[in-house]
Amino acid sequence: MVSSSYCRSRGTLRPVAARHAAAHMTQDVVSALAANFERHEIDAQLHDVPPHAVYEVRVDGRRAVCKVARGPTAEPETEAAVIDHVDRHTDLPVASVLAAGEGYFVASWLDGLPTDDAVPDSADIDEAYARALGRTLGRLHGATAGTFARPGFPRVGRWDDSEGALAVDARTRWIDVVRNFLDGLADDLASTDWVDPVREVRRLVDDRPDLFAGAGNPVLCHGNLLPDHVGFATDGNSDPAAPAAVVDFEHALVAPGEYDVWRTATPLFGPPDDSPSPGMAAFRRGYESIRPLPDGFERRRDGYLLLNLASYFLALAVQQDGIGPDERPKAEGMSEAVSDLVSTVRDRRL
Missing domain, CATH: 3.30.200.20 (Phosphorylase Kinase; domain 1)
Incomplete structure (x- = not known):
C-alpha cells in the first residue's frame, strides 16, 4: 500500500x-x-x-x-x-x-469541489475567478520549478521511494517532447479519418524547430486545470480566494509552464489573439502574481494552440467512442482551424 x-x-x-x-x-x-x-x-x-x-x-x-x-x-x-x-x-x-x-x-475523499450546477461555464467566468485560477496554476508551477532537469512524460517509478513514485521519461529539449507528443496522438488516431491534422502540425514542428524557442524550464503541468477540476474557498466578498481542491491530473506533463497556461486559457477564454479578453488578462495577472511568464510568451501562442487542437481530436474520439456523425461537424471545424493556423505560421517571417 x-x-x-x-x-x-x-x-x-x-x-x-x-x-x-x-x-x-x-x-x-x-x-x-x-x-x-x-x-x-x-x-x-x-x-x-x-x-x-x-x-x-x-x-x-x-x-x-x-x-x-x-x-x-x-x-x-x-x-x-x-x-x-x-x-x-x-x-x-x-x-x-x-x-x-x-x-x-x-x-x-476530497471535499471542496463545486457541485455540477455551480461549475462556471466559460462565459460566466469573471475576473476574480480568472485571477484565482491563474494563481492556482502559478502555485503548482512555482512549487515544482527546479525539480526537473529536463521535460518529459510522467511515469511510475517506485512507490517505496522516499521522494515519491513520480518518474519522468525525459527528453533533452521541449521540442523533442512536442514531437513525441504529436507522434503519440497520430498513433492513437491512425485508424480514424482525423489523423491528417495531427500530422500537419507534426510537419510544421519539423519545419519550424524554433516554434517554442525560449519557452522556459520545465515544471509539473496539470494539463487540464478547468473549472470542474478545481474548487475555491471564498473571501468576504464571496469571490474565489485560495483553492480548496484540485483534481484530475491525468493530462499532466513535465513541460514549460506556458504550455499549461495555454491549456487552461484556450478553452476558457477563446483562441489567443492580439487583444486578450478581460478574463484572459485577469488570468495572466493572477499567474504572474506568483511567477513571471518568459519573454516571447505571446509569440509562441500559435504553437500551443495547434498542440491543443491536435490533442482535442483524440479527446473527442475517446470520450465519444469514435468520431461519428454527431461529432463530425466539430472535428471538421477543428481540422479547418488547424490548416488555417498552420498556413499562418508558415507565412510568418522567422
Missing part, C-alpha cells in the same frame, strides 16, 4: 445498482479494493467518461474514491504518481493516494 495523494473526479452521483446491474461491470473496482483493503464497499459511481470511471467507495471505514481504466489510453497509476508528487512537494489541496496499481488507484 502507498500513501500520499489523489483528487476526487466529479460527476452526477448515480447508485451503482442503478448504473451497473451486473456485478461484472464493477469487478475491476472490487478487485482493486480487495487487493489493498480488508473491508471495502462501493457506494456510488461518480464519473463515467472514457477512458476512466470513478467510484465513491469506503475502505477500512474511511470514505475514498477509486479510479479505474476503462480504455487503452488510460493510465491511472501514472496519474496517482503525479498526485503523490503534488501532495508531497506543494501546498495545493489534493487528496492522498491510499493504493495504486496497474489500471487503478484509490485515494482519500
